[in-house]
Amino acid sequence: MSTALLTDLTIFILALLVGIEVIGKVPATLHTPLMSATNAIHGIVLVGAMLIGVSAHNAVGYVLAFIAAFFAGANVVGGYAVTGRMLKMFRRKAPEQDAPETTAALNGHKGLKGMLSRMGKAQS
Numbered sequence: 285m286s287t288a289l290l291t292d293l294t295i296f297i298l299a300l301l302v303g304i305e306v307i308g309k310v311p312a313t314l315h316t317p318l319m320s321a322t323n324a325i326h327g328i329v330l331v332g333a334m335l336i337g338v339s340a341h342n343a344v345g346y347v348l349a350f351i352a353a354f355f356a357g358a359n360v361v362g363g364y365a366v367t368g369r370m371l372k373m374f375r376r377k378a379p380e381q382d383a384p385e386t387t388a389a390l391n392g393h394k395g396l397k398g399m400l401s402r403m404g405k406a407q408s
Contacts, residue, residue, distance in 0.1 A: 330356035
């Protein structure tokens with residue numbers, strides 16, 4: 285095993301442990317906003333995985349690059365899916381369209397009695 289690979293694996297394992305420690309301290313209510321805010325970071329991880337794949341010269345490097353690219357891509361897609369669902373919760377609902385007769389009757393007469401008299405159903 286080369287010294288560069290050992291150094292890279294050590295950095296990867298330390299980053300993994302730090303990431304688990306940091307995410308483990310985040311309350312559950314903040315996980316969704318945190319995930320949507322880190323899409324750019326996952327994109328950078330994806331670029332890093334592609335750079336590892338370009339600079340790899342053996343099978344171990346190619347496998348690690350593939351695994352890193354796969355998980356980074358899954359994080360990017362998942363983050364955008366979660367962000368889309370979150371944003372959908374805050375959209376205003378379109379107002380429901382009333383029937384034309386009801387709208388005309390409500391605009392032309394005030395109150396229920398006026399609307400019913402226009403329709404010929406009110407008793408005076």
